[in-house]
Amino acid sequence: MNTAAGSPVPKMTARNVNVFYGQKQAIKDVSIDVSREHVTAFIGPSGCGKSTFLRCLNRMNDTVDGARVEGRIELDGQDIYASVMDVVQLRARVGMVFQKPNPFPKSIYENVAYGPRLHGLARSRADMDEIVESALRRAGLWDEVKDRLGESGTAMSGGQQQRLCIARAIAVDPEVILMDEPCSALDPIATARIEELIDELRGRYAIVIVTHNMQQAARVSQKTAFFHLGTLVEYDDTSAIFTNPKATRTKDYITGRYG
Amino acid sequence: MAENAAHTVKSFDEDIAQLRAVITRMGGLCETQIADAVDALVARNVEAAARVVEQDKRMDALETEAEALALRIIALRAPLADDLREVVAAMKIAGVMERIGDYAKNIAKRTPVVAQSQPIGPAVIVPEMARAVIEIIRDTLDAFVDRDAEKALAILQRDQQVDEYYNSLFRALLTFMMENPNTITPSTHLLFVAKNLERIGDHATSVAEMVHFTATGQRPAERPKTDSTSSVYTPH
Ligand SMILES: Nc1ncnc2c1ncn2[C@@H]1O[C@H](COP(=O)(O)OP(=O)(O)OP(=O)(O)O)[C@@H](O)[C@H]1O
Numbered sequence: 001m002n003t004a005a006g007s008p009v010p011k012m013t014a015r016n017v018n019v020f021y022g023q024k025q026a027i028k029d030v031s032i033d034v035s036r037e038h039v040t041a042f043i044g045p046s047g048c049g050k051s052t053f054l055r056c057l058n059r060m061n062d063t064v065d066g067a068r069v070e071g072r073i074e075l076d077g078q079d080i081y082a083s084v085m086d087v088v089q090l091r092a093r094v095g096m097v098f099q100k101p102n103p104f105p106k107s108i109y110e111n112v113a114y115g116p117r118l119h120g121l122a123r124s125r126a127d128m129d130e131i132v133e134s135a136l137r138r139a140g141l142w143d144e145v146k147d148r149l150g151e152s153g154t155a156m157s158g159g160q161q162q163r164l165c166i167a168r169a170i171a172v173d174p175e176v177i178l179m180d181e182p183c184s185a186l187d188p189i190a191t192a193r194i195e196e197l198i199d200e201l202r203g204r205y206a207i208v209i210v211t212h213n214m215q216q217a218a219r220v221s222q223k224t225a226f227f228h229l230g231t232l233v234e235y236d237d238t239s240a241i242f243t244n245p246k247a248t249r250t251k252d253y254i255t256g257r258y259g
Numbered sequence: 260m261a262e263n264a265a266h267t268v269k270s271f272d273e274d275i276a277q278l279r280a281v282i283t284r285m286g287g288l289c290e291t292q293i294a295d296a297v298d299a300l301v302a303r304n305v306e307a308a309a310r311v312v313e314q315d316k317r318m319d320a321l322e323t324e325a326e327a328l329a330l331r332i333i334a335l336r337a338p339l340a341d342d343l344r345e346v347v348a349a350m351k352i353a354g355v356m357e358r359i360g361d362y363a364k365n366i367a368k369r370t371p372v373v374a375q376s377q378p379i380g381p382a383v384i385v386p387e388m389a390r391a392v393i394e395i396i397r398d399t400l401d402a403f404v405d406r407d408a409e410k411a412l413a414i415l416q417r418d419q420q421v422d423e424y425y426n427s428l429f430r431a432l433l434t435f436m437m438e439n440p441n442t443i444t445p446s447t448h449l450l451f452v453a454k455n456l457e458r459i460g461d462h463a464t465s466v467a468e469m470v471h472f473t474a475t476g477q478r479p480a481e482r483p484k485t486d487s488t489s490s491v492y493t494p495h
């Protein structure tokens with residue numbers, strides 16, 4: 001198995017990870033490095049375990065009934081499943097954006113301020129204003145919402161809601177952002193804005209994105225991992241995966257010959 | 260070469276098949292154009308040569324068709340991996356085939372001049388050389404349709420054979436011209452004909468390289484040259 005991400009110091013490393021839902025094994029012996037320099041895309045057919053594996057990276061599976069994770073996952077060399085690991089702290093460092101935008105039924109401002117408040121990142125109202133503005137700016141949303149920060153986050157378009165969720169994720173200044181099909185409910189323009197945003201965030205955060213859109217994976221990522229039936233089949237430079245994949249299973253999947 | 264499974268979307272396979280068919284037709288037309296041009300030259304048949312010139316328009320039309328098909332596949336199917344390599348290669352191959360067609364046309368255009376003068380002995384090598392070139396084109400097209408890297412690789416060696424024909428014809432013509440200075444004009448035309456065939460061989464070989472790349476994603480290693488004659492005296 002090829003685990004080399006071609007990066008000197010990986011931000012996250014997973015070694016021999018197995019995940020079970022009850023008796024059923026959803027992830028089989030997956031080892032992979034994720035670096036901060038690159039956007040990493042996870043691709044593969046529905047049910048192959050992309051979301052399951054992604055959720056391992058910030059222990060979201062802890063909240064799933066019957067889910068059991070084996071193996072070792074490190075963030076900056078620290079075992080994230082160690083008993084000393086503070087899970088709330090971990091999820092601030094490893095943020096997540098979901099498929100369906102899920103803003104809180106609160107104001108736009110409060111949506112972004114929620115995390116920083118929880119983690120005590122602002123000492124004053126002015127501090128918080130600055131954090132909120134900077135997160136909204138980095139999410140490419142500021143100009144659209146600066147005059148309506150008090151309005152409800154749920155009263156925005158899908159694309160705006162998704163960028164609000166990204167703003168919420170980056171407001172706590174995470175180190176890693178996990179995105180699970182963040183554009184699947186968005187039109188091409190909104191999708192392009194999210195992709196542009198991902199490109200701008202690259203380098204500052206380690207970004208992992210799950211996508212079913214091959215063109216999107218090709219556009220936004222520099223590394224691509226192909227999962228199939230719970231295993232990591234191939235992990236390589238995105239350009240290599242999409243022009244000359246090594247494994248037949250990868251090729252059959254990306255060229256539309258799967259199943 | 261491992262046989263590819265069918266695409267889940269069947270019309271994708273149909274598009275690819277259609278593109279391959281156009282490329283194959285271009286290859287077939289190249290073969291006939293070269294054969295007809297050389298036949299006309301040897302038979303000193305000016306009308307037959309004029310027909311070759313006329314037929315070249317079909318080649319241009321086919322190239323346009325191949326390009327349109329490839330663009331449509333890229334736009335509608337967003338092909339990846341070996342599909343992407345094949346579509347891009349098909350577009351390039353169509354361009355090369357069109358160039359090969361131009362060389363055949365150029366051979367045909369020299370027929371009237373050659374037909375007006377006395378026969379030139381070394382000309383007997385030309386049909387043999389043409390046969391070698393045509394076989395390369397045919398095998399290259401077979402390799403393309405089968406995505407057969409091995410076959411493509413084997414073809415690369417055969418360009419040398421064409422170069423050798425050229426080199427020996429070149430020397431024979433030089434001697435012939437020195438002995439018969441009144442034949443310099445038709446001999447020079449014949450030399451250009453040989454050079455055209457040699458260029459066709461080079462182009463066909465570059466197509467074989469593209470076929471290899473399509474099949475494997477790898478460029479084949481540098482191919483060898485034995486004699487510098489064919490690369491030094493370039494009349495273009
Ligand atoms: N909460 C759960 N309980 C039991 N089984 C689950 C649970 N979540 C996922 N699974 C199973 O684990 C396997 C992997 O699911 P997962 O959601 O990770 O796939 P995926 O690659 O993200 O698929 P998709 O592309 O459809 O989102 C599937 O067989 C799925 O049925």
Ligand SMILES: [Mg+2]
Pocket residue numbers: 050051052180
């Ligand atoms: Mg999923």
